[in-house]
Amino acid sequence: MDKLKVAFIGLGLIGGSIAMTIRKKFPDAEIIALNRSAATLDSALKDGVINAGTHEIDDNFKECDYIFLSAPVDTNISFLEKLKPYLTEHTILTDAGSVKGKIHHAVKECLPEAKFIGGHPMAGSEKSGYANANDHLIENAYYILTPSSSVKEPDIYKYMDFVEKLDAIPLVLSAEEHDYVTAAVSHMPHIVAYSLVQTVMETDSPEEYMKMIAAGGFKDITRIASSDATMWEQICLENPDNIRILIAEFMQRMEQFDDFIRNADGDKLHKSFDEIKNYRNSIHDGRKGALQKIYDLHCDIKDEAGAIATIATILSTQGISIKNIGIVHNRAYEQGALHIEFYDEHAKAQASATLTRHGYTVFPN
Numbered sequence: 001m002d003k004l005k006v007a008f009i010g011l012g013l014i015g016g017s018i019a020m021t022i023r024k025k026f027p028d029a030e031i032i033a034l035n036r037s038a039a040t041l042d043s044a045l046k047d048g049v050i051n052a053g054t055h056e057i058d059d060n061f062k063e064c065d066y067i068f069l070s071a072p073v074d075t076n077i078s079f080l081e082k083l084k085p086y087l088t089e090h091t092i093l094t095d096a097g098s099v100k101g102k103i104h105h106a107v108k109e110c111l112p113e114a115k116f117i118g119g120h121p122m123a124g125s126e127k128s129g130y131a132n133a134n135d136h137l138i139e140n141a142y143y144i145l146t147p148s149s150s151v152k153e154p155d156i157y158k159y160m161d162f163v164e165k166l167d168a169i170p171l172v173l174s175a176e177e178h179d180y181v182t183a184a185v186s187h188m189p190h191i192v193a194y195s196l197v198q199t200v201m202e203t204d205s206p207e208e209y210m211k212m213i214a215a216g217g218f219k220d221i222t223r224i225a226s227s228d229a230t231m232w233e234q235i236c237l238e239n240p241d242n243i244r245i246l247i248a249e250f251m252q253r254m255e256q257f258d259d260f261i262r263n264a265d266g267d268k269l270h271k272s273f274d275e276i277k278n279y280r281n282s283i284h285d286g287r288k289g290a291l292q293k294i295y296d297l298h299c300d301i302k303d304e305a306g307a308i309a310t311i312a313t314i315l316s317t318q319g320i321s322i323k324n325i326g327i328v329h330n331r332a333y334e335q336g337a338l339h340i341e342f343y344d345e346h347a348k349a350q351a352s353a354t355l356t357r358h359g360y361t362v363f364p365n
């Protein structure tokens with residue numbers, strides 16, 4: 001196989017992470033990147049992630065196997081016309097955007113002859129930018145591919161094979177299926193989380209008792225309401241029809257529960273909760289999906305000065321980084337007085353083994 005050549009437009013969290021993974025898996029690949037910030041390009045050159053950086057579409061984009069559009073969706077669209085002269089018979093043009101309809105429409109208008117296969121790695125972080133990118137972000141994550149209708153099967157298989165070599169899990173959907181499915185499991189849940197927090201914010205007492213005891217379980221189920229407001233504004237405006245269909249579906253279920261409660265219908269409540277619980281427990285947990293996973297555990301500690309510092313020291317001597325640590329004051333849903341969050345599965349497993357060895361009782365979630 002000839003040396004792989006890949007170009008990126010936008011080298012932030014997602015573009016940077018994909019580039020780092022390609023560098024790890026294909027050390028000889030030629031990787032080039034266009035980015036607005038020169039500092040990012042300098043870092044990526046220094047890290048050995050890219051071979052060349054540029055601020056405009058130029059001859060660096062010749063003869064690429066893959067071109068990744070990994071800037072915000074409207075920025076990606078603004079570059080399509082300029083890419084035209086650089087697309088060859090063997091160039092697969094792809095993107096990383098969270099909504100697919102708009103980019104597919106733009107490519108059809110402007111580059112109908114392009115081999116465009118949309119892409120959406122189901123991985124992310126609340127942080128953005130190249131500085132937060134890493135070479136394992138997409139590992140074990142679903143990577144949705146949305147081929148445009150003109151793309152032939154061998155090219156789809158070629159891209160699927162590439163995704164597998166990057167240790168992600170390819171899943172081919174149409175752009176329409178992608179936007180409906182992600183509206184259900186990512187976009188609408190964000191709106192529900194924002195609404196739950198808003199309900200507490202606007203109905204709390206002057207003493208803010210709700211906010212006080214919202215620690216723990218409530219904070220966990222509304223974690224995604226801390227997501228970036230600009231990104232979610234854009235997603236809602238790019239996928240409005242699907243999101244509105246699913247909001248309506250959700251509201252029907254809220255009305256149904258309201259009916260059951262108003263009629264004091266314990267049987268129906270119980271039957272619904274039981275069915276939903278079983279379905280929820282059947283959801284595969286070993287892979288990264290549409291919402292970012294949390295890697296955390298709870299641990300029992302004695303109520304004495306220095307107890308948290310001791311645990312932090314034990315973990316840091318093993319080289320385990322802590323993302324978040326705190327006492328759980330509201331223990332209605334959790335076992336263990338201390339809640340610790342890690343950056344990945346490996347750190348969580350290591351911490352659990354280390355703390356158990358030191359005599360702590362650990363409750364992995």
Ligand code: NAD
Nearest residue numbers: 010011012013014035036070071096097098124125128129
């Ligand atoms: P980011 O902000 O980390 O990176 C965007 C990059 O694009 C930055 O390096 C920025 O400098 C560059 N850029 C922006 N405007 C530019 C311009 N006009 N010219 C050149 N470069 C420009 O964002 P991200 O989180 O990596 O998101 C990138 C894409 O991936 C988006 O389309 C987003 O929808 C999608 N996505 C994000 C996530 C997530 O959780 N963050 C997950 C999956 C997909």
